[in-house]
Amino acid sequence: MEILVSDIPEEGLHLEGSFPKKIFALDPKDSIRAVGDVSYEVDIFSLEEMLAFAGQLRGEFELQCGLCLEYFPYQANFSMWSSELDLEDGQRAFDLSEVVREDTLLLLPSHPRCDEFGATDCCPRAHLLIEGEQEPIEEVAEKEKADDTWSALDDWQEKGGSQ
Ligand SMILES: [Zn+2]
Incomplete structure (x- = not known):
């Protein structure tokens, strides 16, 4: 989803929507599986040579337990999402789905355990x-x-x- 930097007003651009799980393009063997769409609510601000994002990300995932290697359901609800994107010289547009993809993967717990998130009482x-x-x-x-x-x-x- 291409957004023109020039379309972002001084007071910020508010956007809400969702991206299909295919934006993650994860290998089936990856420890993360996207189960459904990822929805976003974001305010985007254009600063000098960079963009700032603040909002929330939500989506359903399956994460692989670091111990038993079973996948367990994980509901991502990152309500304090914030991020930045440096603009290249002359860059006029950016892809919001890439920002959402990268930040979601970054915010998902690394080395999770199934019992840590209530999927099992004890791994x-x-x-x-x-x-x-x-x-x-x-x-x-x-x-x-x-x-x-x-x-x-x-x-x-x-x-x-x-x-
Ligand atoms: Zn486990």
Whole structure:
């Protein structure tokens, strides 16, 4: 969806609509699957040599659990979306669907777990790890640290992971 930079008034351009899931053009083996349209509501401002975007993005996805590798449903609702686009010399138009595509993929959680988002009570793979394999638990712990979600790890330990 091409938008002319010259069409953006000083007070900003408000747009609402949706793009079909095909804009994502994801490989079926990708850890992200787009399930439906992605809808947007955005105010676009034209600043010197750049555009600023503020609004919200919504869409249905399936994400692959980083542990059990099963796909689980994920409802994206990014209500505080903001973004910028640098304009090239002489650039007069841009494609809004590309901005929506890139930002949505960026905002989706990386290395998600199925139980983190309520798709399962406890990831089946996490249970297997607690049963015996020591090394993967540490890997998971590292990952949890990086993601700053210690509470999930505490939950496992209470269920017997530290015995
Ligand atoms: Zn899982």
